[in-house]
Amino acid sequence: MDRRVRVRFAPSPTGPLHIGGVRTALYNYLFARKHGGDFLLRIEDTDQTRFVPGAEEYIIEALKWAGIEPVEGIGFGDGPHAPYRQSERKPMYKQYAMQLIEAGHAYYAFDTAEDLEGMRERLKASNVDAKYDAITRSTMKNSLTLSEDEVGKRLENGDPYVVRFKLPRKEEVKFHDEIRGWVSFNTAQLDDKVLYKSDGMPTYHLANVVDDYLMHISHVIRGEEWLPSAPLHILLYRAFGWEDVMPKFAHLPLLLKPDGNGKLSKRDGDRLGFPVFPLNWLDPNSGEKSSGYREAGYLPEAVVNLLAMLGWNPGNNQELFTIEELTEAFSLERVSKSGAKFDQNKAKWYNQQYVRKLDNKALAPILTTALINEGLASHFTAEYVEAVCGLVKEKMSFTNEIWDISKYFFQDPSAYDLGVIEKRWNEKIPALLHEIKSEIETVEEYNAAAIEGVYNQALNNHGIAGKDFLQLFRVCLTGIAGGPPLFEIANLIGKAAMRRRIEHALQEFSK
């Protein structure tokens, strides 16, 4: 059955989008583009009690940041199947629930929370699986046990009810998962899930099946946590008579926490010091803050790349991929079945790769922002800032480190690495520094090579080995023991800064 590939990412706006959700969105996006299909965003907000203000906007912003943009859906221009927010589709679900009841695939249930609780306790006491199923439903208050009159009366009275799916007693439900192969369940193990809630909203199960049908979804690519409810969904397609257009299913392995086991959760990020969310998030209810990849100095291209490789591989040794290359290489067959632990080291390495490749002009605005914060922006030209970026980007892993490792390009050091001073400073140093300082004044053309020439000459004159002095000289000029090539730094900061800094170091350390 060949039909247009249409996939969807369907998060619920109950908080910030988890990084695992970003990966799910990415795989959907790659799959759609690979097959020339459509990727859409649908907001699953059928649980009004869990609605969190700002969460939807967060999801949209996160996808935009990562460059995983849907062609249809909330925040992306809608499309032919609007609305894409389930709460706005509310009126259309009821008829589908009724259709199922009429066809005998579903029924009204009037049980109260206490009724359900009582049933569960009874069953538990007799050591039986406590579930609303083909057996227990005959003991509950529903349209299968109540008389037609009674049901009619209750509905007329406006008594609260839900609609439950009438699961076949014992039936093997088998389906082919695009990632896992054949998977089967027996309905005897499942329960009569609520499809339509007493507040007039559908549950996820009904809504996702109805919407996927109406939106012509061809493949459902979602997390493994949905695998157990897949048979219900398949039974729903059958009950509706939609089996011929039922989407194919692909259940993705989960992202696991780096230490120990279990699903990567919000708390792990705080505990281990890496983000589990794409963007910073401030919870409007609890006031709790969660950090995001963007603010932690990750580049979106790096996040996309590392996420792609967490659960998928190209089958060769390539590690670095642009999103275009990923699109080209991606296939569901190469998605692995087992969960992947998040590896912070690898994440850092990926980001490093992308930071280094970043154009100086692209990096400059980040540094400029820092300069503005420091009140220094007006003192330096764009060319200067870019040149600094060019020198320091080899040294950084995350873009938010840029000010810390480059501040000496913009201000004289206010503190020095004293370990290096103590180790390398001796009575011969002051004279050497004096000579370098005065010789530099005489060079005709001030550049890295000239500075190096002066430096080497002076070392020679004083009989000091470069090995013993270079790092000390670096600390005198920049305050810190590491960094880009020293003579490049000296060249950039200029003659006047050199003079000032050498003088200041002499003042500080020669007593």
Next chain:
RNA sequence: GGCCCGUUCGUCUAUCGGUUAGGACACCAGAUUUUCAUUCUGGGAAGAGGGGUUCGACUCCCCUACGGGCUACCA
């Protein structure tokens, strides 16, 4: 507990019955770098256990163990 899914170096993974089990990150060592880092070279490091099937199993089947997911009028 029940059901389902999974299990190759510390981590992400390649291998779709025959390989000295390959790569990447991390780690260690050496080289280069007049400093730190980079870079380069090298190194240690894996098929959960037990049964089958087969001339031959990491690969196929079964059992066990372990891990994970689900088990709501949440998604």
